[in-house]
Amino acid sequence: MLNIGETIEIRFHGRGGQGAVTASIILAEAAGIEGLYSQAFPEFGPERRGAPVKAYTRISKEPIRTRAPISSPDVVVVLDPSLQPSIYLQGLKSKGLVIINSKRDARSIAQELGVERVVAIDATGIALRNMGVPIVNVAMLGALVRVLEYISLDSVAKAALKILFNIKWEDNLELLLKTPSIGEKILGNIRAMVEAYKSAEVLMT
């Protein structure tokens, strides 16, 4: 598990339209639900579908003061494996963690990227199975909280409902999954998150 320590800095990498920015906001909201301090903002630029996109989330037990973009992240979350590794590995801390949407196993990814810690998850497959569309951001958050201390899957589910669908869900995740009236589209997202949480392959040395 990743201990938050003072502050944990997470950088999301995706392509325009994949929901990297939304993922960064959902995570900040989830940290807020846990009573932590958080901050989420995108790398600003002209919004173009398909272009590489960066978004940042900081989580801390103390108020967060800095507003500088994250240049040496503790974690990078890669929504799209077709991105150049030189983009998402930039500045990654020596014991930094790569959470990547990939069908490959964590060890071979770690070897190829030259990093020690990898969480591999076939988020595209999971999203297609659960939602019928390759939107992977909520699934990637499921894989992330698998290794993130202090943030529960419950909180991510609540945050996702709030940010994506403007729904305030007060009960737990178990009950949510047993509430078909909430709608198939919403449940698809949540199921994808749970499946990613369970099936993520974690390589932490």
Next chain:
Amino acid sequence: METKLESRVRQTRVILNSNYAAAYAVRDADVDVISAYPITPQTGVVEKLSEMIAEGELDAEMIHVESEHSALSAIIGASAVGARVFTATSSQGLEYMHEVLHIASGMRLPLVMAIATRALSAPISIWNDYSDLMNVRDTSWITFIASTAQEVYDSIIEAYMVSEDPRILLPSIVAYDGFWMSHTYEPLYIPEDRKTVLEMLPRRPRYTLDPDNPITMGSIVNPDWYYEIKYQQVEAMKEAYRVIREADAKIEENLGRVYKPVESYLAEDSEILVLTYGGIYGTLQTAVDLLRSEGLKVGALRLRLWRPFPARDLKTLVEDAKTLIVVDRAISYGASIEGPVALETIAALYREGLYPTIASFIAGIGGRPVSEDDFRDMVKKALELGERALKIGSIHWGVRGAEYE
């Protein structure tokens, strides 16, 4: 900003960006008429307000217009008949409003406007700096510059308290960093019950257009009276300082948050002070911690109130420091000191009889990030240059090709 644990008003913790924080404050102030023309990075404010009106959360008129010039004109009309009004803009939109800004303050209407600050064209830049805000400093609008989403919320409430005060009747701007704040989600507290906000904002009588009691507003005035009327604005702007301090006290009493015209961090025993404004104050505080760990006695100051300019507060804070470094985020082209806040600070300290070594830096233009390392290196550069720093004018930080020895 300092937060007290207990406050009179019960509050709830939410995660919002500064655009949405502005919208929630406008909702809680029960604004009657909103008119705006969306422009990035301000768009989120009016998007959220439209949503609130559509959902029935806010009972207000949203007037759709074809330009910012009309947006401000529309709320001037609404304010003239007694409505509580709001608009928001950025960059070119604010420039397009310019002549109407003077009309609003000259007519003594208590408008409130949010500005997500942004660079100006050309070349086109949608990113952050404070060129837009600094261009409107002489329009007689009370101007707050916030540094967190929490402060954006609180300052909009405070702006209505001050603008609508019968002793003032001037419009107010609440500015915050475009993108660096307008698009950054962070926690803040907002009152659970909107009634508690309305108790802080009683509707007060003022002169309005009324067919039963006709008056004229904004008529032509001959040279024998124009100056006296404008002088009343000079007086009102000076008086605004005292009313703002009263409003700060009410915010503290009701919401538990303490605001000062100039905020400070570790300033008391500092030999070197760095003054800036807006969201990068947080980054500056982190840099101060870094520099202190290296043994330098450095502190941070933040200008929260830009108009009226809090010269005496600044004097009190700077009194014991040897070096003052001002970090601006706008350029006054051709000025002797090109940083607008540096220029103003030097004038204010001279007025107060204070002459520290001053260095003026300009950074973050057109959205270039300003990091902890930038602040640290600016402090080191200022110490290296000493008295020579100000002879240069302003130091344009990180610009390729610009060298200062």
